[in-house]
Amino acid sequence: MKTSKLLILSLFILIAGCDKFSRYPGFKKARHGVYYQLHTMGEDTVKAHPGDYITVNLAYMTMSDSLFFQGSRKFQINKPAYEGAIDECFAMLSKDECATFIIDAGNFFTNTIRTDLPGFIARGSPMKIRVEMIEIQKEEEYKRQKEAFLSWIQDFGEYERVILQQYIREEKLNVNPLPSGIYYLNLVPGHGKKVELGDTLTVNYEGRFLNGKFFDSTIKRRQPFQFVYGTEWQVIKGLEEAIGLMSEGEKSLFILPSELGFGNQGSSNSIIPPFTSLIFEVEILKVSSPGKI
Numbered sequence: 358m359k360t361s362k363l364l365i366l367s368l369f370i371l372i373a374g375c376d377k378f379s380r381y382p383g384f385k386k387a388r389h390g391v392y393y394q395l396h397t398m399g400e401d402t403v404k405a406h407p408g409d410y411i412t413v414n415l416a417y418m419t420m421s422d423s424l425f426f427q428g429s430r431k432f433q434i435n436k437p438a439y440e441g442a443i444d445e446c447f448a449m450l451s452k453d454e455c456a457t458f459i460i461d462a463g464n465f466f467t468n469t470i471r472t473d474l475p476g477f478i479a480r481g482s483p484m485k486i487r488v489e490m491i492e493i494q495k496e497e498e499y500k501r502q503k504e505a506f507l508s509w510i511q512d513f514g515e516y517e518r519v520i521l522q523q524y525i526r527e528e529k530l531n532v533n534p535l536p537s538g539i540y541y542l543n544l545v546p547g548h549g550k551k552v553e554l555g556d557t558l559t560v561n562y563e564g565r566f567l568n569g570k571f572f573d574s575t576i577k578r579r580q581p582f583q584f585v586y587g588t589e590w591q592v593i594k595g596l597e598e599a600i601g602l603m604s605e606g607e608k609s610l611f612i613l614p615s616e617l618g619f620g621n622q623g624s625s626n627s628i629i630p631p632f633t634s635l636i637f638e639v640e641i642l643k644v645s646s647p648g649k650i
Contacts, residue, residue, distance in 0.1 A: 381459055387449065390441045392459040399453035403493065407436040410499040411447060412625045414489040415590065419478060420459075422485070425583045430590050431625040433496070443469055446488060455489040472588040473555045473647040491625070503622070517615055517632040524567045524634075525612075539599055540612035549605025550644045554587035558600070559643040565636050572628050572635075581642055593618050596637055608640040 384392040405411050410433050417426040437444045443465060446458040462484040466474045478484060494502070525540070534540050552558065559581050564573040575582050584591045586600065595617025603609060615621070615632045623631040 384457075384459060387445075389437075389445050391446055391449075393446070393449065393456050395454065395456045397453065397455040397489075399451045399490070401452045404449065404451050405434055405447050405490065405493045407434050407444065407448070408496050409434050410494045410496065411490065412492040413447070414487075414491065414626075416487040418485040418487065420483060420485060423477075424580075425475070425477070426591060428590070429491075429624065429626045431492075432590075439464060439468060443486060446486065447490075450488060450490040452490055452493055455487070457485055457487045459483050459485055466585070466588070470588045470590065472585050475557050475585050476645055476647065477557070477583075514615075514621070514632055517634060520567065521612070521614060521634045537595070537598060538614045538617060539595055541599065541602060542610040543607070544610055544638075545606070545608035545640075547604030547607030547641065550646075551604040552586055552601055552641065552644055553646075555647045556586045557583065557645040557647075558586050558641060559583045559645075560600070561640045561642060562596075563638045567634055567636065595635075596639075599637065600639060600641070603639065603641050605641050605644040608638070611637045611639065613637065 381392050384394045386392050410431065412429070412431045414429050415427065416424060418424050434447050435444050437448075441460055441464060443458075443460060446456075446460065450456060460483060462478045462482050463474055463480060465484065465486075466472055466478075474480060530540065530542065532540055532542055550556075560583075561575045561581050562573075563571060563576055565571045571577070587597075591597070592600065593613075595613035596611070598617070599609070599611040599613070613635045615634055618635045619629045619631070619633065621631050623629050623633065629635070
């Protein structure tokens with residue numbers, strides 16, 4: 358009888374130990390506490406380091422794999438501000454590698470992008486971030502490339518302004534730009550809460566060039582975009598300002614000159630060329646204050 362009890366106790370301890378080490382099945386634990394799952398291994402062995410400029414495809418997901426942000430970004434890696442910071446995740450990858458990381462959601466939103474935790478993520482919960490490393494550049498290489506590129510396209514800015522004014526005239530748009538340069542045309546008035554910093558927004562948008570060609574559409578994907586307004590890496594500068602003018606239920610059209618879009622470099626995925634004005638048609642489906650969803 359005593360032997361049976363000891364056997365059962367030993368099995369319980371063993372099972373409890375297995376649960377501890379397989380907290381996230383399929384994921385390994387890195388030395389800094391981040392859990393990761395490598396999907397694609399690159400041929401280059403050089404990893405990203407603080408100070409490097411990287412181009413990445415990012416996807417933010419809940420632990421149930423519900424996607425709430427996806428996009429391409431180019432930026433400089435910082436020295437990790439705390440253990441388990443997303444910068445440590447970037448530093449684990451080399452070019453052409455792709456991995457999913459599990460990190461502390463509270464630290465990410467509060468300490469990295471400095472905003473409130475979204476209402477759809479419980480306090481103390483983890484989240485998933487999928488990172489595809491497209492390019493790694495040393496700071497000197499990035500600055501040298503940028504200088505050469507800007508020298509080559511220095512006359513494109515004036516060309517863009519001419520094309521934009523021609524479009525305004527041809528479309529007979531009787532609207533003046535805002536001080537920032539945004540053209541704002543309200544299509545359907547809003548009926549709800551005005552957008553404020555920290556709100557969780559659910560939006561539909563379509564982005565197109567002045568020639569009418571679409572480059573992105575949540576409607577065609579049948580997947581509205583949800584994000585916390587005012588956080589980094591969510592939307593481009595001009596679109597953030599535009600959305601801040603709106604309220605729940607509103608549908609508006611915005612024309613953004615390139616300095617409020619992807620500027621003199623274009624998008625990191627090369628879909629948007631340098632010095633390109635863009636049109637966004639945006640509808641605010643839902644506005645939720647912090648702590649509500």
